[in-house]
Amino acid sequence: MRFSFTEEQEEFRxxxxxxxxxxxPTTEVRRLMETDEGYDDAVWKQLxxxxxxxxxxxxxxxxxxxxxxxxxxIVVEEMGRALLCAPYFSSAVLATxxxxxxxxxxxxxxxxxxxxxxxxxxxxxxxxxxxxxxGSGVEATATASGDGYTIDGAKSFxxxxxxxxxxxxxARTPGTSGNDGLSFFIVSGDADxxxxxxxxxxxxxxxxxRLEFKSVQAELLGQEGAAAGPLAxxxxxxxxCLANEMVGGAEKLRxxxxxYSLMRVQFGRQIGSFQTMKHKSADMLLExxxxxxxxxYAAAAAAEGDDETPALACLAKAGAAQAYMQTAINTVQIxxxxxxxxxxxxxxxxxxxxxxxxxxxxxAYHRELxxxxxxx
Numbered sequence: 001m002r003f004s005f006t007e008e009q010e011e012f013r014x015x016x017x018x019x020x021x022x023x024x025p026t027t028e029v030r031r032l033m034e035t036d037e038g039y040d041d042a043v044w045k046q047l048x049x050x051x052x053x054x055x056x057x058x059x060x061x062x063x064x065x066x067x068x069x070x071x072x073x074i075v076v077e078e079m080g081r082a083l084l085c086a087p088y089f090s091s092a093v094l095a096t097x098x099x100x101x102x103x104x105x106x107x108x109x110x111x112x113x114x115x116x117x118x119x120x121x122x123x124x125x126x127x128x129x130x131x132x133x134x135g136s137g138v139e140a141t142a143t144a145s146g147d148g149y150t151i152d153g154a155k156s157f158x159x160x161x162x163x164x165x166x167x168x169x170x171a172r173t174p175g176t177s178g179n180d181g182l183s184f185f186i187v188s189g190d191a192d193x194x195x196x197x198x199x200x201x202x203x204x205x206x207x208x209x210r211l212e213f214k215s216v217q218a219e220l221l222g223q224e225g226a227a228a229g230p231l232a233x234x235x236x237x238x239x240x241c242l243a244n245e246m247v248g249g250a251e252k253l254r255x256x257x258x259x260y261s262l263m264r265v266q267f268g269r270q271i272g273s274f275q276t277m278k279h280k281s282a283d284m285l286l287e288x289x290x291x292x293x294x295x296x297y298a299a300a301a302a303a304e305g306d307d308e309t310p311a312l313a314c315l316a317k318a319g320a321a322q323a324y325m326q327t328a329i330n331t332v333q334i335x336x337x338x339x340x341x342x343x344x345x346x347x348x349x350x351x352x353x354x355x356x357x358x359x360x361x362x363x364a365y366h367r368e369l370x371x372x373x374x375x376x
Contacts, residue, residue: 141171
């Protein structure tokens, strides 16, 4: 397993960072977070057609670029750094990965090319009002009806669920429980009986919705009752990608705090020269670098199919969540009184840090899961 990025990967990162800095300044982030859609369609088309970002980890036979989770992690890290408002995580990470893991060959050839090209956008709806980030918490049911199925129930905390063209839904066969009887289904975003409600959340830069299904027509994705295995893989990859996104945001905050401490003068000296400030800056650097190491290692393990990927995914998510949140807190404190104001941009990353901390499971959940998975 490699412990550093290749020259090509570093060049890709530099090019991507330049693009995102141009397309996602904080003025644009503030504008988009006030809209219901939460993204700029022109920028989405540009990052899809010119950069091919939704196709990064899609195999070439399905219209993708054929790279791995390692390259996907670079993309989301830079997006987290720029706080890009776009349905990338929902479509390219969650939905596309689910189709890759669970769909039949024929379904992959039909569904993946438009997703890879950014022509359509999808999302994954699996969490419900109970807030459980695992298959055992699914209560929505799928009942056979003619040549297809009908879904009844509700899903919550669905990323970009209010704007997605297609929705991958996790539901269970009536009368089953736990991880038994779980299946994936494809539902059109404008299907009859589907109600989509935008949720008001702490982090307006990442849109979430609640979906209600009332006898909604759905197509089975893959095999019936075989979703538990693919779901675990999808959530591991999602956790790894989210960890990399978080370390991108944490690094941006750390840099902004350091820059401010070297600019702000108090008692005739830069506040960054004070011993307490030096200690705080050193602590932030250590926490962010440790989180980066875990996130990068997990992405490399997933790219190579390492058996320890499930445990490493939990380690990366827990570590990145804690580092991002603590870095956000320290950045606000270093900025002093202005750090608490709306005009200062720090609160944008602070809110993303808080929402990312609990999305896909909080650190306590992943530490417990890590201990269950670790082979000792």
